[in-house]
Amino acid sequence: MRYKAKLPLYTFLTNSSLDLIYSTMPSLVSPVQRFDCASRIPAAVFDILRANAARANVILPHAEKVFGMQKFTGKFSNEQLWLVYSRPGTSIIQFVLSCTEGQIGTYPIFIVPTVPLRELTPELLELSMKAFCDALLKEPGFRKQRVYSIFSVDVVAKAFAGAWERLTEINRIEAPYYDATFTMCSKDTLVYTSPPPPDGLDLEMRPAMEKDAQDVALLCQEFAETSPPFSLSLEKASEEADLLIKNHQVWVLEITTNGESEIASIVAVTRKSSGIAAITKVYTPENWRRKFRCAERLVRRVCRELLKTHEQVVLYVGVGNPAAKVYDRVGFQGLTEGSPAVGGVEHWLEIGFDQAKVDLGHW
Template identity: 35%
Template sequence: MPGLTASPNSPRLFVMQHNSADDFFSFAYPVLRRHEASSNIILAHALKRVGSETALSGHFLSQDEVSARFPSVASDAFAPQPTSGAFWLTVWSVSSSSSAPSLDLILASIDWTLGEYPIFLWTPDRTSASSTHWLEPRIHALTDHLNAIVPPERVFSVFGLTTLVKKFSQVWSQMTGFAIEPEPFYAALFSYCTSETLRGGDTPLPEGHRLRKAAMADLEPVARLCKEFADDSIYFPLTIERARIEARELIAKGLLWVYDADGDITTICAVTRNSHRVSAITKVYTTPRWRRRGCAEFLVRDVTAQLLLDFRKDMVVLYVGHENSAQRVYDRVGFAGLCGKPKPDAIEDSLELGFVGADRGHW
């Protein structure tokens, strides 16, 4: 293995750069699949870039096969390669010359129709990530490589497990001089619903109301709701023109459901991140004049049930803000660990921190 020597008590750390989703998956896919729910953002966005999971049939599907590949990796795979496109960084550790490499951290830098996404961070080892001794050298290795390949303006925010984000932001700010925004962009819980936790509703849908996939004829009302949703976020507002672009893309790809109140589109719910066993609900929003009538609960329950029962997903996941009253809606549908209830181990505390003066993207 190029440059991979270590003493038993001091693991060797190195960063590998992947400039395509195919190359990223050829090393990281087995670990991502073992942690399919918590890695949802990283995994699902990368899957979009290879088309579908059927495109992964030629990739290594076992960790042993991935480990066996490392001796043939060229040394330049560990050298920073400046890029303006999408890329992934993986941080590996090797405790001895005879041990298999361990995938410890992943960073994703990707974009979409409306611009750059935040920097996404993920680890398969949440327990170790709570240890400064474990986390600090890995974050330093990651930020050193990142700083060598992109201008610091690209990193307008970072999102992921709270412990990762706090340490990354501290190190990145010290390294680049870009101050951390005084208020978090997003502080949220990662929650999930399964067929076992899913709860039915007691109230029938009002006469004349429908829960359905959005059609292109819904473009204008959906665009207005997309704009209202973005405006609510403060940090990522949209013009109506850009909201139309987002709405058109979501509708065309069949990723958006609506609550149709006798022709009035009151609520939207998107399913924008999908993998083999897990789907994520995003962009749940009800226009103000229709709030407190149960629209979001009807729609979220229906979409979640379809994903679990019709599409045979093992789990539906979402992020919800710590102070967001929508927690009550998701709790009634069957999402775990919300509204002050005990938190199963899979519930994660997540954070997005921004950087003053960086070039703001959109998500």
């Protein structure tokens, strides 16, 4: 006898009926979706990330890159995972989490809220962050030591860190690794001109080339030393410099005096989506600081180039970091004390966990 399949119950339900079921039995439907393959992330998730592209700069460019690699090469990594939290009983996406890795090491947990900050109530934060933590801990083969830090908007980072600490008994570190302002620059705010260089100074700003690899590596290593605990060996710094140069992601400002040339500043741009480019590293060695406005000149030059093809350039700058004045002079918004509130300028935190109980990565 042939079995005649019955139509599932949901084929007879209206949308309103489904909403009623979801609202009355929320425990039966998880608000968290998981994706360990970028090419299977639904279009709706990419759409919401692109609608929040500036804030999503820590997730979207990498997801798009991995999407392309997985779709066209068929190569997959077991270290790429995305979680999506939707309002229970609806398809309204409220948060996207990534637990991924780059070529130098594993990234922190990144979480991007896709709703206005005013909607991040204590209740929503508690429910969503606990759901994320539960989902990570239930992930097959997942090790809790993988979560060495969380980077997100301040209230989200604090909520996740609290939930993770309670569920894993791995204590958070009280002082944040990174206490930063997220800011942006556009064609409308960019200050296009720099002061003229001193007479006789030969100053060149350009993309780094292979011949610069050793110098760029040393500056990458020095930069990492300013961001504990994410130091780099010279070998790892050389690997990073080679990747930055190969991928056309780093610019240099070279100064020549008396026939001797030296790189006086570097700017790296490692995250790009269709409308947003993120400056991810700016470093000037001690002997060139407070001379000739090296970082300011190079950041401005890089922004001019990026804004030819992108709507905004974004970056993070540490609270209290004197570099904020440099970025303000270039045209980044909301960095001066007492300046009016600017939409999109946000306070972000990277909160670390007990280093004796986690495996540090690098970003």
